[in-house]
Amino acid sequence: MRDDVARIFVGFDSKEVVAYHVLCQSIIERSSIPVVFSPIVLNNLGPMFYRERNALQSTEFSFSRFLVPYLSGFEGWSMFMDCDMLARADIAELWALRDEKYAAMCVKHDYVPKIETKFLGQTQTKYEKKNWSSMILFNNAKCTALSKEFVNTATGLQLHQFKWLESDEQIGSVPVEWNYLVNEYDYRDDAKIVHFTDGGPYFDEYKDDDYAEEWFAMRDRVLSVQQKA
Secondary structure: OOOEEEEEEEEEEOOOHHHHHHHHHHHHHHHOOOOOEEEEEEEHHHHHHOOOOOOOOOOOOOOOHHHHHHOOOOOOEEEEEOOOOEEEEHHHHHOOOOOOOOOOOOOOOOOOOOOOHHHHEEOOOOOOOOOHEEEEEEEHHHOOOHHHHHHHOOOOHHHHHOOOOOHHHHHHEEHHHOOEOOOOOOOOOOOOOOOOOOOOOOOHHHOOOOHHHHHHHHHHHHHHHHHHH
C-alpha cells in the first residue's frame, strides 16, 4: 500500500458498534489523505485468532489488536485505534509522525486510572504502560515477533507492555494530544484524538464527559446520513 494512504485498523466490539462508525466518520471528515479502514472483528478472524477470552479483558479486541502487523503482511506501516475515540484533527498529521527508526510508536502515558471500574462494570486493570497500546503506529516489518502464534499464546502483559520488542528504545513517542484520555486528563481544546477510556458517552453514565457533545454531534451526522440513504 502507498505511504500516503493511512491504513487504519480499528478495534470492533459488539457492545460498541456505534462507536466504531463514529470514530471512522470523524476521521473521514477531517482527513486530507486517503484512509483505509479495517475493523478487527473476532468473528472475521477465524483460525487466525483462537485464544480464549480472559476474564480481565474489557473489549473483544484487547489482544487481537496485536495481529495488525500479521494482517498487514509485515509490510509498510499500519495504525491501530480503540473504537472509543473521536478524531478532532487531520489524521494526516499523525500519519506524518512515522519514523523508520522505530518498530512502534504511541503516546507514552504515565498515569494511574482514577476509576476502579470501566463501562458495564468491567474491572479497571492497572499496569505499567497502561493505554500505550490503545493507539499504535506499527512499523510492520520490525514487528515480526507478533506472529499469529505469539499473539495467541503470549500473556496480556507481554503484549500490552511491548515485551515483544527487544527494548523500549524501539518505541517512538507520539505527543499526548493524539491519544488524550478523557476524564484522566484535564480538558484541552487542542486535543487531536480524544479517548473515552471509561466507556464513552454512548453509555448513559458518561454522557456528560468532556468532549461528549462533539461525540453526539458526530453520531447524529452518522445516523442522519444512514436515514437519508
